[in-house]
Amino acid sequence: xxxxxxxxxxxxxxxxxxxxxxxxxxxxxxxxxxxxQDPGHGLRLIHYSYGVKDTDKGEVSDGYSVSxxxxxxFLLTLESATSSQTSVYFCAIGTGGEDTQYFGxxxxxxVL
Amino acid sequence: xxxxxxxxxxVTLSEEAFLTINCTYTATGYPSLFWYVQYPGEGLQLLLxxxxxxxxxxxxxxxxxxxxxxxxxxxEKGSVQVSDSAVYFCALTLYGGSQGNxxxxxxxxxxxxx
Numbered sequence: 001x002x003x004x005x006x007x008x009x010x011x012x013x014x015x016x017x018x019x020x021x022x023x024x025x026x027x028x029x030x031x032x033x034x035x036x037q038d039p040g041h042g043l044r045l046i047h048y049s050y051g052v053k054d055t056d057k058g059e060v061s062d063g064y065s066v067s068x069x070x071x072x073x074f075l076l077t078l079e080s081a082t083s084s085q086t087s088v089y090f091c092a093i094g095t096g097g098e099d100t101q102y103f104g105x106x107x108x109x110x111v112l
Numbered sequence: 113x114x115x116x117x118x119x120x121x122x123v124t125l126s127e128e129a130f131l132t133i134n135c136t137y138t139a140t141g142y143p144s145l146f147w148y149v150q151y152p153g154e155g156l157q158l159l160l161x162x163x164x165x166x167x168x169x170x171x172x173x174x175x176x177x178x179x180x181x182x183x184x185x186x187x188e189k190g191s192v193q194v195s196d197s198a199v200y201f202c203a204l205t206l207y208g209g210s211q212g213n214x215x216x217x218x219x220x221x222x223x224x225x226x
Contacts, residue, residue: 033213033214035214040218041218042116042201042216042217042218042219043156043201043214043216044216045213045214048213058213090155090156092156092214100146100158100161101158101214102158103148103155103156103157104155105154105155106154106155
Protein backbone atom coordinates (compact mmCIF):
# COMPACT_ATOMS: atom_id res chain seq x y z
CA UNK A 1 0.00 0.00 0.00
CA UNK A 2 1.13 3.53 -0.78
CA UNK A 3 2.22 5.42 2.32
CA UNK A 4 -0.54 7.94 2.82
CA UNK A 5 -2.00 8.98 6.13
CA UNK A 6 -4.72 11.46 6.93
CA UNK A 7 -5.40 13.21 10.20
CA UNK A 8 -7.67 13.44 11.95
CA UNK A 9 -9.72 10.43 10.82
CA UNK A 10 -12.90 11.81 12.37
CA UNK A 11 -13.83 15.31 13.39
CA UNK A 12 -16.98 16.99 14.63
CA UNK A 13 -17.00 20.76 14.63
CA UNK A 14 -19.42 23.67 14.73
CA UNK A 15 -20.48 26.04 11.99
CA UNK A 16 -18.13 28.98 11.64
CA UNK A 17 -15.05 27.36 13.11
CA UNK A 18 -11.84 26.84 11.15
CA UNK A 19 -10.79 23.29 10.37
CA UNK A 20 -7.54 21.93 8.95
CA UNK A 21 -7.12 18.44 7.58
CA UNK A 22 -3.69 16.99 6.98
CA UNK A 23 -2.45 14.56 4.36
CA UNK A 24 1.01 13.05 4.72
CA UNK A 25 2.83 10.86 2.18
CA UNK A 26 6.05 8.91 2.30
CA UNK A 27 6.18 8.14 -1.44
CA UNK A 28 7.73 11.40 -2.66
CA UNK A 29 5.02 11.77 -5.31
CA UNK A 30 4.84 15.14 -6.98
CA UNK A 31 1.05 15.40 -7.17
CA UNK A 32 -1.32 15.49 -4.25
CA UNK A 33 -5.11 15.87 -4.37
CA UNK A 34 -8.02 16.55 -2.07
CA UNK A 35 -11.43 15.08 -2.94
CA UNK A 36 -14.71 15.06 -1.14
CA GLN A 37 -17.14 12.15 -1.27
CA ASP A 38 -20.86 12.71 -0.95
CA PRO A 39 -23.79 10.37 -1.57
CA GLY A 40 -25.01 10.65 -5.13
CA HIS A 41 -21.95 12.59 -6.26
CA GLY A 42 -19.07 10.16 -6.20
CA LEU A 43 -15.77 11.91 -5.55
CA ARG A 44 -15.18 15.49 -6.58
CA LEU A 45 -11.86 17.29 -6.73
CA ILE A 46 -11.42 20.22 -4.35
CA HIS A 47 -7.81 21.29 -4.91
CA TYR A 48 -4.61 19.70 -6.07
CA SER A 49 -0.90 20.39 -5.87
CA TYR A 50 1.76 19.75 -8.48
CA GLY A 51 4.71 20.67 -6.29
CA VAL A 52 5.79 22.56 -3.20
CA LYS A 53 3.87 25.84 -3.09
CA ASP A 54 2.17 24.98 -6.42
CA THR A 55 -1.56 24.45 -6.11
CA ASP A 56 -4.66 24.85 -8.22
CA LYS A 57 -8.43 24.70 -7.87
CA GLY A 58 -10.63 21.77 -8.66
CA GLU A 59 -14.32 21.42 -9.34
CA VAL A 60 -15.60 22.32 -5.86
CA SER A 61 -12.99 24.68 -4.39
CA ASP A 62 -15.26 27.38 -2.92
CA GLY A 63 -14.83 27.61 0.85
CA TYR A 64 -11.56 25.67 0.87
CA SER A 65 -7.92 26.61 0.77
CA VAL A 66 -4.80 24.46 0.62
CA SER A 67 -1.13 24.72 1.33
CA UNK A 68 1.91 22.61 0.55
CA UNK A 69 5.12 23.75 2.19
CA UNK A 70 6.81 20.33 2.00
CA UNK A 71 6.63 17.56 -0.57
CA UNK A 72 5.15 15.16 1.96
CA UNK A 73 2.38 17.31 3.43
CA PHE A 74 -0.77 18.77 1.88
CA LEU A 75 -3.15 20.68 4.13
CA LEU A 76 -6.80 21.41 3.45
CA THR A 77 -8.36 24.29 5.39
CA LEU A 78 -11.97 25.22 5.82
CA GLU A 79 -11.70 28.84 6.94
CA SER A 80 -15.23 28.92 8.33
CA ALA A 81 -16.92 25.55 8.25
CA THR A 82 -20.51 25.23 7.04
CA SER A 83 -22.94 22.33 7.27
CA SER A 84 -22.64 21.81 3.50
CA GLN A 85 -19.01 20.83 4.08
CA THR A 86 -20.03 17.78 6.08
CA SER A 87 -18.47 15.03 4.02
CA VAL A 88 -15.77 12.41 3.80
CA TYR A 89 -12.50 13.88 2.58
CA PHE A 90 -9.92 11.83 0.74
CA CYS A 91 -6.37 12.70 -0.06
CA ALA A 92 -4.66 11.08 -3.03
CA ILE A 93 -1.16 11.08 -4.45
CA GLY A 94 0.20 10.38 -7.91
CA THR A 95 2.76 11.19 -10.54
CA GLY A 96 0.29 13.13 -12.71
CA GLY A 97 -0.91 12.55 -16.24
CA GLU A 98 -2.64 9.24 -16.82
CA ASP A 99 -0.94 7.47 -13.96
CA THR A 100 -2.70 5.83 -11.06
CA GLN A 101 -3.68 7.79 -7.98
CA TYR A 102 -3.38 6.25 -4.54
CA PHE A 103 -5.87 7.19 -1.87
CA GLY A 104 -5.61 7.74 1.84
CA UNK A 105 -8.08 6.25 4.35
CA UNK A 106 -10.27 9.36 4.51
CA UNK A 107 -11.41 11.87 7.11
CA UNK A 108 -15.05 12.00 8.13
CA UNK A 109 -15.96 15.60 8.94
CA UNK A 110 -19.25 16.59 10.53
CA VAL A 111 -20.15 20.27 10.77
CA LEU A 112 -23.02 20.91 13.20
CA UNK B 113 -17.29 18.47 -20.89
CA UNK B 114 -15.75 15.33 -19.49
CA UNK B 115 -17.94 13.02 -17.46
CA UNK B 116 -18.51 9.44 -16.37
CA UNK B 117 -21.88 7.75 -16.07
CA UNK B 118 -22.27 4.42 -14.33
CA UNK B 119 -25.28 2.35 -13.51
CA UNK B 120 -27.24 3.23 -10.43
CA UNK B 121 -27.12 0.85 -7.55
CA UNK B 122 -27.46 -0.84 -5.30
CA VAL B 123 -26.84 -4.13 -7.04
CA THR B 124 -27.60 -7.26 -5.05
CA LEU B 125 -26.38 -10.64 -6.27
CA SER B 126 -26.08 -14.14 -4.94
CA GLU B 127 -22.64 -15.67 -4.52
CA GLU B 128 -21.23 -17.10 -7.79
CA ALA B 129 -23.50 -14.93 -9.93
CA PHE B 130 -22.19 -13.01 -12.95
CA LEU B 131 -21.56 -9.31 -12.43
CA THR B 132 -21.75 -6.46 -14.89
CA ILE B 133 -21.52 -2.81 -13.89
CA ASN B 134 -21.99 -0.49 -16.82
CA CYS B 135 -19.82 2.59 -17.31
CA THR B 136 -19.84 5.06 -20.17
CA TYR B 137 -17.84 8.21 -20.56
CA THR B 138 -17.69 11.52 -22.38
CA ALA B 139 -14.25 12.98 -22.98
CA THR B 140 -12.80 15.70 -25.16
CA GLY B 141 -9.42 14.01 -25.44
CA TYR B 142 -7.98 10.52 -25.10
CA PRO B 143 -8.80 9.29 -21.62
CA SER B 144 -7.32 6.58 -19.51
CA LEU B 145 -10.01 4.62 -17.73
CA PHE B 146 -10.05 3.19 -14.24
CA TRP B 147 -12.14 1.14 -11.88
CA TYR B 148 -11.63 1.83 -8.21
CA VAL B 149 -13.16 -0.16 -5.37
CA GLN B 150 -14.06 1.06 -1.89
CA TYR B 151 -14.62 -1.54 0.81
CA PRO B 152 -16.69 -0.51 3.83
CA GLY B 153 -14.91 2.05 6.00
CA GLU B 154 -11.88 2.25 3.75
CA GLY B 155 -10.38 4.50 1.09
CA LEU B 156 -10.41 3.79 -2.62
CA GLN B 157 -8.15 1.17 -4.15
CA LEU B 158 -7.30 0.81 -7.80
CA LEU B 159 -8.96 -2.32 -9.17
CA LEU B 160 -7.89 -2.12 -12.82
CA UNK B 161 -7.14 0.33 -15.58
CA UNK B 162 -6.79 0.67 -19.34
CA UNK B 163 -4.92 3.41 -21.11
CA UNK B 164 -5.92 3.02 -24.76
CA UNK B 165 -8.69 1.69 -26.95
CA UNK B 166 -9.19 -2.10 -26.95
CA UNK B 167 -6.99 -2.55 -23.87
CA UNK B 168 -8.37 -4.96 -21.32
CA UNK B 169 -7.68 -4.33 -17.65
CA UNK B 170 -7.96 -7.26 -15.26
CA UNK B 171 -7.40 -7.98 -11.59
CA UNK B 172 -8.81 -10.37 -8.98
CA UNK B 173 -11.13 -11.95 -11.57
CA UNK B 174 -12.55 -8.58 -12.64
CA UNK B 175 -12.20 -7.41 -16.23
CA UNK B 176 -13.04 -4.33 -18.24
CA UNK B 177 -12.36 -3.53 -21.89
CA UNK B 178 -11.83 0.01 -23.19
CA UNK B 179 -14.34 0.39 -26.04
CA UNK B 180 -13.77 3.63 -27.88
CA UNK B 181 -16.57 3.02 -30.38
CA UNK B 182 -19.17 2.79 -27.62
CA UNK B 183 -17.28 5.03 -25.12
CA UNK B 184 -17.67 2.32 -22.52
CA UNK B 185 -15.64 0.53 -19.87
CA UNK B 186 -18.00 -2.02 -18.32
CA UNK B 187 -16.81 -4.00 -15.32
CA GLU B 188 -17.41 -7.77 -15.31
CA LYS B 189 -16.73 -10.73 -13.09
CA GLY B 190 -17.77 -14.26 -13.82
CA SER B 191 -18.44 -15.42 -10.26
CA VAL B 192 -18.77 -12.94 -7.42
CA GLN B 193 -17.99 -13.66 -3.80
CA VAL B 194 -19.32 -12.18 -0.59
CA SER B 195 -15.94 -10.46 -0.18
CA ASP B 196 -16.60 -8.47 -3.38
CA SER B 197 -19.27 -6.46 -1.59
CA ALA B 198 -18.13 -2.86 -1.95
CA VAL B 199 -18.73 0.34 -3.85
CA TYR B 200 -17.25 0.44 -7.34
CA PHE B 201 -16.26 3.68 -9.07
CA CYS B 202 -15.54 4.16 -12.72
CA ALA B 203 -13.21 7.08 -13.48
CA LEU B 204 -11.26 8.71 -16.25
CA THR B 205 -8.26 10.93 -16.58
CA LEU B 206 -7.16 12.64 -19.73
CA TYR B 207 -3.92 11.74 -21.43
CA GLY B 208 -1.89 14.86 -21.73
CA GLY B 209 -3.66 16.47 -18.83
CA SER B 210 -0.61 17.16 -16.75
CA GLN B 211 -2.45 17.28 -13.48
CA GLY B 212 -4.00 13.85 -13.95
CA ASN B 213 -7.26 14.78 -12.30
CA UNK B 214 -9.65 11.90 -11.96
CA UNK B 215 -13.25 12.37 -12.95
CA UNK B 216 -15.45 9.87 -11.15
CA UNK B 217 -18.83 8.33 -11.70
CA UNK B 218 -21.21 8.33 -8.76
CA UNK B 219 -20.38 4.82 -7.68
CA UNK B 220 -22.30 1.54 -7.67
CA UNK B 221 -22.82 -0.33 -4.44
CA UNK B 222 -22.60 -4.10 -4.79
CA UNK B 223 -23.92 -6.47 -2.15
CA UNK B 224 -23.26 -10.18 -2.53
CA UNK B 225 -25.38 -12.57 -0.48
CA UNK B 226 -24.22 -16.06 0.53
